[in-house]
Structure formats: C-alpha cells, structure tokens
Amino acid sequence: xxxxxxxxxxxxxxxxxxxxxxxxxxxxxxxxxxxxxxxxxxxxxxxxxxxxxxxxxxxxxxxxxxxxxxxxxxxxxxxxxxxxxxxxxxxxxxxxxxxxxxxxxxxxxxxxxxxxxxxxxxxxxxxxxxxxxxxxxxxxxxxxxxxxxxxxxxxx
Amino acid sequence: xxxxxxxxxxxxxxxxxxxxxxxxxxxxxxxxxxxxxxxxxxxxxxxxxxxxxxxxxxxxxxxxxxxxxxxxxxxxxxxxxxxxxxxxxxxxxxxxxxxxxxxxxxxxxxxxxxxxxxxxxxxxxxxxxxxxxxxxxxxxxxxxxxxxxxxxxxxx
DNA sequence: ATCCTTGCAAAAAATTTGCAGTTAG
DNA sequence: CTAACTGCAAATTTTTTGCAAGGAT
Numbered sequence: 001x002x003x004x005x006x007x008x009x010x011x012x013x014x015x016x017x018x019x020x021x022x023x024x025x026x027x028x029x030x031x032x033x034x035x036x037x038x039x040x041x042x043x044x045x046x047x048x049x050x051x052x053x054x055x056x057x058x059x060x061x062x063x064x065x066x067x068x069x070x071x072x073x074x075x076x077x078x079x080x081x082x083x084x085x086x087x088x089x090x091x092x093x094x095x096x097x098x099x100x101x102x103x104x105x106x107x108x109x110x111x112x113x114x115x116x117x118x119x120x121x122x123x124x125x126x127x128x129x130x131x132x133x134x135x136x137x138x139x140x141x142x143x144x145x146x147x148x149x150x151x152x153x154x155x156x
Numbered sequence: 157x158x159x160x161x162x163x164x165x166x167x168x169x170x171x172x173x174x175x176x177x178x179x180x181x182x183x184x185x186x187x188x189x190x191x192x193x194x195x196x197x198x199x200x201x202x203x204x205x206x207x208x209x210x211x212x213x214x215x216x217x218x219x220x221x222x223x224x225x226x227x228x229x230x231x232x233x234x235x236x237x238x239x240x241x242x243x244x245x246x247x248x249x250x251x252x253x254x255x256x257x258x259x260x261x262x263x264x265x266x267x268x269x270x271x272x273x274x275x276x277x278x279x280x281x282x283x284x285x286x287x288x289x290x291x292x293x294x295x296x297x298x299x300x301x302x303x304x305x306x307x308x309x310x311x312x
Numbered sequence: 313a314t315c316c317t318t319g320c321a322a323a324a325a326a327t328t329t330g331c332a333g334t335t336a337g
Numbered sequence: 338c339t340a341a342c343t344g345c346a347a348a349t350t351t352t353t354t355g356c357a358a359g360g361a362t
Contacts, residue, residue, distance in 0.1 A: 005341085037344075038344080045342085078272035085276050107277070112271065113271050114269070118267065162360095195320065195321095197352090
C-alpha cells in the first residue's frame, strides 16, 4: 500500500507546481532545494510508483530521458524536435483541422504521431494463465522467430 | 554526404526485413549473424544517421530503449503496456470510432496518446539568429525560471 | 586524396538495485 | 510491530565518443 512520506509529498508538490514536464534529475534538483538530503534514487523510485499508481504521468517518448507530468487529465503534448521542450496542447479531438491551434502556439514544422497503448493478445492470455502474481513478461514480438534467442540481455 | 557502406546496407536490410520494431541491440544481434565483426557502436551510429536522413524512423517513445522502424510511410503504432511490443495500426485519421480496428487486432484496455512534434518559437528564433551552423540548443523550458541553473549536468 | 566510416575500448548518461537503517500506518 | 520507504553506493543498462585504421567516392 502506498504511504505518503514527506519525500513523496514534496516530489509531488514540486511536480505539480510547474507547468513544464521535468526529467527525473531536474525534479531531483528542484526537490533538493527543500530536501537537501534526498537521493536521486528516491526520486526515481517515487516517480515510478506514483506513475504506476496513476497519481502522475510518465511521458516516455522523450528518447533519452523520461519526463513526468503532474497533470493527469487527458491532454496532449507538443515537443520541440530541437530542444526537447514539451508543452501542453489544447487539442481534444484529432483532425488535420487543429493545425491552427499549434500555429497559434508559435510552433512550426509540425508533425504528429498517434500512439496507442493496450494489452496485446499474448500478454492478456498469459495474464489469464498465471493470474496469481504480477510477474513481468519478456518482450514478445511478432517477429520472435527472427529475434528469438538473439537478445543480448537475459529476460529478467 | 551519406556513403553506402556494406555495414549500413546490411543494417538497413535487416531492419526492413522484419515487421517488428527492434531496439538497437536486437538489430545488432540480427546483423551480427551476417557481419560477425560489426560493433554495437556502428549500429547505433548508423541508426542515428539513417533516421536523421529520413531513411528509417526512430520510435522514441519506448521509455528505456528506442525502437527503429524500417517503414517510413506515415503510420501509427500500438504498444503493449506490458511487454513493450509495438505493432502497426491501420488507422489513418483519428477518431474514437476507430476503436474497432484495435479491437480486431486483439488488443484490450486501449488508451491512446497523440503527440505533436515541431520547432518551438525559441528554437526557431535562435535558428534564425545564428543560421550558420547546426549548433545544438540547450533545453529551454517554459519554466526555466524554476529549473534554471539547477540542471545537474552541463549543457553540452 | 579526402573525409566519412569502422571497430575497439573507454566514457558518459540514465536508471536500477542491494542493503542496513528509518518511518508511516 | 512491520512492511513500505529511505539514503547511500555500487551495479546495470543504454548510448555516445576518441582514436587510429580502413574504405567509398
């Protein structure tokens, strides 16, 4: 069960305080001004458990560093391909006609990507089979015939 | 200018050969069966230059590891939240009405995210200012008043 | 010839983990 | 009490880089 520790509280406060989407280490620096003895690992751990719990959102598309969002309402983002900045976007439904909203935000050279998330048939089946625990599933790819056994790292 | 080396050719061939979206190290293993002496660094470098050149696509939303796509036609993806598998999706325009396409693919518990990419006003301005070279821009965030000077790593 | 590219090894960057001590419920 | 949590340090994982040698145009 999730405890509300002082560290967790401050991390959450700091994340919700800003309108941007900080990385774990930016958040660490922000939190550190209030909790000088906190460790980066604690920030990572808390961001993880809080996003698992649905209290915050993990933005996993940043490439190298994940970014985190204290705003869990359904909303979209625009990211600068050059500097990596992520802004919120007031688009509700997606059509080509929403272009002007992005233009208004001053962004140019706009491309978009729609991604879906879900549980694939294989994982659903496996979940049903051993429904007891939350054991993690190894990457199971449609091309596993090609990739099978050639993963350089063991499945944990 | 982009040279077509043997390594580059094989990497491209292997990436285009599979319908899935391998990580750099999966691709490394695939390529290694044909070029046993190739190095992982070469794979990384080639994936980078080729996606910069628009020959392939980088899927940056995977969280830890980037995935690469040999199919550069405009298309969307669905990713299993559990195993990380990424499949292609035959959705052209986005509406809530497309749900049945995803249902048909066997995915459940479907969520979606739309992300935009573009050049933010600040980067555009800076590009105009020193338009000579492709110098990289440091992260410039709307909340820079908050984050300023507290980035634990120097801007390269 | 030039300069892009390679393999190797080492470094850097990002994240996770083991552990012993601490704390919220 | 005790299971969840913390700080610290070390380990992993993922990606990048320096460099001398090689190769494409």
